[in-house]
Amino acid sequence: MRLVLTLLCSSLLGATGALAQPLKVDITEGASAPLQISLAAASRVNEPGGGAPVASLPLLEVIQADLASTGLYNLVRHESAGAGELADELKAARTRTSQGLVWFNAALSSADTLRAECAYLDVYSGAVEASAAFSVPAAQARRAAHKCADLVFAHTSGEPGYFDTQFAVITDSGTPLAPQRRVTILDSDGFNPRYVSAPGMLTATPALSRDGKLSAYIAIADGVTKLVVLDRTTGAERRIEAPGALLSMPAFAPDGRTLLVTMSREGNADIVRYDLVSGNFTALTNAFGADTAATFDPDGSKIVFQSDRSGQPQIYVMNPDGSDQRRLSFGDGSFANPAWSPRGDRIAFTFITDGAMQIGTMRADGSALRLLPAPWQDESPTWAASGTLLAFTRTTRTEAPQLWISDLTGKRQRRLPVPMAATEPSWSGLLP
Amino acid sequence: MIAHSRPDLAIPAQHQRWKKLRSAALHSAISATALWLSGCQVPGEQLKPPPVFTNQPLREAQAAEAPFSVPREPLGSQTDTLGDFLKFAGSDTVTFAPRSAELSPAAREILVRQATWLAARPAVAILIEGHSDERVSVPEAFALSEQRAHAVRRFLAANGVAAARIRLVAFGKTKPRAAARDEAAWQANRRATTLPILEPVRESRP
Numbered sequence: 001m002r003l004v005l006t007l008l009c010s011s012l013l014g015a016t017g018a019l020a021q022p023l024k025v026d027i028t029e030g031a032s033a034p035l036q037i038s039l040a041a042a043s044r045v046n047e048p049g050g051g052a053p054v055a056s057l058p059l060l061e062v063i064q065a066d067l068a069s070t071g072l073y074n075l076v077r078h079e080s081a082g083a084g085e086l087a088d089e090l091k092a093a094r095t096r097t098s099q100g101l102v103w104f105n106a107a108l109s110s111a112d113t114l115r116a117e118c119a120y121l122d123v124y125s126g127a128v129e130a131s132a133a134f135s136v137p138a139a140q141a142r143r144a145a146h147k148c149a150d151l152v153f154a155h156t157s158g159e160p161g162y163f164d165t166q167f168a169v170i171t172d173s174g175t176p177l178a179p180q181r182r183v184t185i186l187d188s189d190g191f192n193p194r195y196v197s198a199p200g201m202l203t204a205t206p207a208l209s210r211d212g213k214l215s216a217y218i219a220i221a222d223g224v225t226k227l228v229v230l231d232r233t234t235g236a237e238r239r240i241e242a243p244g245a246l247l248s249m250p251a252f253a254p255d256g257r258t259l260l261v262t263m264s265r266e267g268n269a270d271i272v273r274y275d276l277v278s279g280n281f282t283a284l285t286n287a288f289g290a291d292t293a294a295t296f297d298p299d300g301s302k303i304v305f306q307s308d309r310s311g312q313p314q315i316y317v318m319n320p321d322g323s324d325q326r327r328l329s330f331g332d333g334s335f336a337n338p339a340w341s342p343r344g345d346r347i348a349f350t351f352i353t354d355g356a357m358q359i360g361t362m363r364a365d366g367s368a369l370r371l372l373p374a375p376w377q378d379e380s381p382t383w384a385a386s387g388t389l390l391a392f393t394r395t396t397r398t399e400a401p402q403l404w405i406s407d408l409t410g411k412r413q414r415r416l417p418v419p420m421a422a423t424e425p426s427w428s429g430l431l432p
Numbered sequence: 433m434i435a436h437s438r439p440d441l442a443i444p445a446q447h448q449r450w451k452k453l454r455s456a457a458l459h460s461a462i463s464a465t466a467l468w469l470s471g472c473q474v475p476g477e478q479l480k481p482p483p484v485f486t487n488q489p490l491r492e493a494q495a496a497e498a499p500f501s502v503p504r505e506p507l508g509s510q511t512d513t514l515g516d517f518l519k520f521a522g523s524d525t526v527t528f529a530p531r532s533a534e535l536s537p538a539a540r541e542i543l544v545r546q547a548t549w550l551a552a553r554p555a556v557a558i559l560i561e562g563h564s565d566e567r568v569s570v571p572e573a574f575a576l577s578e579q580r581a582h583a584v585r586r587f588l589a590a591n592g593v594a595a596a597r598i599r600l601v602a603f604g605k606t607k608p609r610a611a612a613r614d615e616a617a618w619q620a621n622r623r624a625t626t627l628p629i630l631e632p633v634r635e636s637r638p
Binding site for chain 2: 175204225248313334337350355377379380395397423424
């Protein structure tokens with residue numbers, strides 16, 4: 001008996017002796033998985049003033065699609081019919097092992113205004129980590145969903161959002177030989193098309209101001225070419241004709257008060273600035289050759305444009321008054337459509353060799369060129385508000401042109417689901 | 433006075449005959465040379481005109497083209513149609529090399545005939561459309577199509593068509609004439625078209 005006890009004691013001592021050594025943990029690899037988020041909408045109206053309930057589930061689908069497009073999340077949408085209480089949704093989220101919960105509540109606060117509340121909660125603690133309330137016109141209900149997606153994305157990824165933005169594009173509902181081109185506004189997800197030009201004119205080169213309130217484009221009808229500037233808030237349109245010259249490629253300054261536009265006269269194309277207040281044209285370039293496709297940097301302190309004054313089209317930069325014109329690109333091929341990132345760090349462009357077109361970017365000093373692989377012709381790049389994505393026109397040998405969005409490495413690319421041919425996107429900033 | 437004759441140097445008769453022969457030969461040589469020289473000149477042939485260089489790059493040919501002689505045709509009937517224009521000129525369209533707005537010799541031939549028809553109808557307004565193929569970027573397409581339309585207008589103006597009658601429009605690559613994605617289609621799309629703006633055609637009287 002004493003022998004057994006002694007053996008037991010010594011084995012215990014040995015065991016505790018082993019436990020007394022410090023614990024050593026080797027971390028050799030990480031296991032990264034997308035963040036799993038549940039999405040749920042309130043189905044009861046919580047407005048104190050009573051407001052009419054809005055079908056929140058379709059808006060929840062918009063939030064889900066926006067977040068899914070980033071590739072960073074696993075998304076689980078709760079289709080609870082009749083429940084819609086926050087406590088129940090948190091419990092359901094825990095059951096599905098989500099880490100976060102998006103709680104969305106939208107109601108009409110007046111006949112034409114939608115009020116939405118969006119909150120992002122940590123599932124395990126139930127704490128609200130980020131929340132905001134938005135008021136949008138009722139006709140633009142989808143914007144409330146995009147704003148909620150921006151909130152969740154910015155909080156969970158640390159990067160600025162870009163979902164509550166719009167495109168101005170040319171959609172073509174005709175055929176290549178009988179085009180029916182109209183200027184169309186799209187949400188950032190490619191849905192909700194709205195025409196802003198009348199049928200019967202041939203339209204081209206659309207531009208959208210940073211706040212989305214102004215749109216400009218070229219319209220050709222009956223042999224007459226006009227630059228049209230539309231105030232989307234009031235619906236007022238200004239049609240501008242330059243005597244003895246043809247206008248193309250408008251682009252708004254960041255403050256929306258001036259337009260850069262290309263004026264072609266007697267075989268020579270130059271950059272001019274059009275003042276929206278005074279209606280005056282001021283010539284910025286006067287070189288021999290085609291100077292065109294001018295756009296501003298995000299501060300409005302520099303202009304980048306393409307010029308073929310040295311042979312093939314190359315990228316140049318200049319001051320807003322046209323002084324100090326310097327060449328930025330020196331590659332073997334031609335460079336077109338320069339567009340400055342909203343972060344100010346990079347310039348995107350179309351790179352053309354022998355008819356094959358690729359989107360590329362370079363640093364704002366012209367160095368560090370990076371080209372995105374293209375199946376045949378990718379052109380007309382425009383930046384997302386975050387400076388992390390590019391939208392552009394993609395044409396293949398067998399299909400009509402379509403709009404695509406790509407990250408800066410070219411690894412994540414997706415097509416915008418526009419049900420007809422679409423070209424020449426111009427991407428706004430985050431809408432106020 | 434010093435006498436030059438030296439009686440001791442009597443000139444023999446042979447020498448005298450040699451002297452006569454020599455002077456006769458000299459005289460005949462001089463007259464033969466004169467005759468021969470006068471035969472060198474070929475009277476009446478003028479110099480050929482200097483060659484005209486037609487392959488100058490567009491940017492250097494700023495001066496008006498050498499005007500061709502435009503035969504003055506009698507003013508046509510009042511029922512001109514686009515069909516008449518096409519039949520007379522052969523084509524309403526000229527095509528261009530890639531990325532170029534230079535008129536080829538074949539294009540100039542067509543445009544001379546267009547100019548003839550248009551110059552004989554000074555009241556008709558004209559629209560010139562410029563286009564490009566899809567192998568250039570959008571901004572380049574618009575600049576290039578304006579250059580092409582302008583090149584046609586300048587040529588017509590140098591051949592008797594008042595420039596004030598002509599309006600330009602540039603379509604870039606938005607209105608192709610051929611939709612295939614091959615070189616034949618792109619060649620057809622790199623074009624400038626001349627459109628006389630005619631009144632609606634009335635029925636011609638028999």
